[in-house]
Amino acid sequence: MKITDITIDRFKTTSRTVADADGHGHPAPEPYETTSSVMRIHTDEGVEGVTVGGNAALVESIVKPLLIGRDPFYREQIWHLLNERQRLHKGTLSDKLICAVDLALWDLAGKATHQPVYKLLGATRSKVPAYASTMCGDELPGGLSTPEEYGAFAKACQDKGYSAFKLHTWQPPIEWAPDPKMDVAACAAVRDAVGPDMRLMLDPFHFYDRQDACWIGRELEKLDYYWIEEPMDEQSMSSYKWLTDQLLIPVVGPETMEGKHFTRAEWIVQNAADISRAGVGDVGGLTPLMKTIHLCESHGVRCEIHGGGPGNLAALCAMQIPGEYYERGLLHPFVDYETPPPHLHSIADPLDDEGNVTIADTPGLGWDFDWEWIAAHPID
């Protein structure tokens, strides 16, 4: 089988969230029209691999010259080619774009073999406990604008079946943010609202210094929180090693620091975090995410998966040690997460009454596109 073409279809769709000046998502006042895209890897045997995303110009200039004519089952070779090519295309050939290519190749492998990807990887389970992962704090009354509102939302999530809840608290451009005391107040209000049994985690502002991060961590220990995530700039591994030494609560990371599985290996050797972390988008696809997971297993270190979506869910269903939760969201009291956007027939991560997400048993990664809708709403 040979790759014959890679195409990107841009189309109109509807969104319920808007990004603030720092790039964090919040509820939109009304659903509004936006654009999205799907990338398709075509083969001479008619099998296609599909994923969301992809940049048409970069696919044309960098990806296609490397991939056309290759066997799409040579994922490992292709991933290394892209990884090496990245050196001279820093900031252009992003880990996210490599991720899109890798996910499309995995989708293709699943479709060619009539298997869901998690079974190709070697499955461990078909459902995973999820935590409700909030959007960042805001100034929308009734939303996530006060500690009490976080508490009320956590209780609503608990009532829906979730066994775990993670706060993203207030960040710039909110004028008074960040504020360690407000972070801890929100965490306390959540613990107060849900009682002692729900697993709780915090992912606060990412540029606190060591002292603020440590103070927050110690307060979370008193509140019986399950982990603390990225409270400092991950470019300083030394800061994380210091923080991990100071705290009893598990420190989770790295998440956004570049360097893929190689960076995770360094953090493990240095004991810079208690629990490792990666998602398909952070490390350049499902191929390096599985390597990260295998690295972590070899060292007896948990790896909590960053973000949701079909690629991360496939990884979670093919790992036993050390991944625990699916990150579901980001969620907000004002945003309907359960109804798919118009270009999808269904969401990839349906929740059951016990707070678990079940993976699709359809061939490939499990995207459930509405191709008619996409065809009817083209851009260009």
Next chain:
Amino acid sequence: MKITDITIDRFKTTSRTVADADGHGHPAPEPYETTSSVMRIHTDEGVEGVTVGGNAALVESIVKPLLIGRDPFYREQIWHLLNERQRLHKGTLSDKLICAVDLALWDLAGKATHQPVYKLLGATRSKVPAYASTMCGDELPGGLSTPEEYGAFAKACQDKGYSAFKLHTWQPPIEWAPDPKMDVAACAAVRDAVGPDMRLMLDPFHFYDRQDACWIGRELEKLDYYWIEEPMDEQSMSSYKWLTDQLLIPVVGPETMEGKHFTRAEWIVQNAADISRAGVGDVGGLTPLMKTIHLCESHGVRCEIHGGGPGNLAALCAMQIPGEYYERGLLHPFVDYETPPPHLHSIADPLDDEGNVTIADTPGLGWDFDWEWIAAHPID
């Protein structure tokens, strides 16, 4: 798909090698009748996974109760179950038996999806440079009984196309073995016979002390050898850390030390070897071998694969960094390696004129059994 049964067929076949009192293979005076077995994992959909080996009593008592009724694509789950069950069955439920189960499950996955296993893993290549790996030294005139005979055999391998050659030298029960000076004399004779360009490696007696191992290593440096392998008891990781500090020539290991990918992680963290090492039989299958490879890649450490056969070849064709050679053998001047035993239609590792082994593109792991022959030569 569900696993419905696991069966072992024992049958008569022919062998050209005999084991000495220490378990090392040597040429048999004549081909002679021996026994072998194939393990088959059966499913409710008629697809079977097959591999060589398997112990009928242990499969019945330990493996079947764990596997019957499970989806054979749940390899990761099954591997962890067997790994945990091993704790109370030390020495009974061996890594080799877990390996056989895992290889049969991979073979099954390949057959169910009509893909060779190296493509399911994500391929990098379809052929791999091989090194000629000798049997241990002997006292058979014209065989491997003198340094000069090693030299002549290396030259014959070079003429056949091999670009690399590894000596296994003299060990007990040979009366005068081990002898560091004889090891080095054989290595010198080989270098002399093949000239400067062939890659040469040594895998000597495995229980030298630090001083002997270091002396041999320094002599190999003068002879421009490519690596030294397992010259000391691997139960002492400290000895390997010491040796690796002393030598410029890369030290390769661990190979036989138990603990699977977990042990490889410890050796990497401690810099106990320059190059890691594992084969499917050492770590309990292809599943943990790929984890070892991913671990090594994450740390920028090469991993040379121990032993041949379809499982190891599949791994080598799905890794780019850091695996270099296929270990072909064990070879001896008196033994015809190229002609398959009567229960196989063809060998799994055919050599081309340039010293490469090419992997089969048939579904599964690529065993090419002669089922008629096996059926016609049953034992019980």
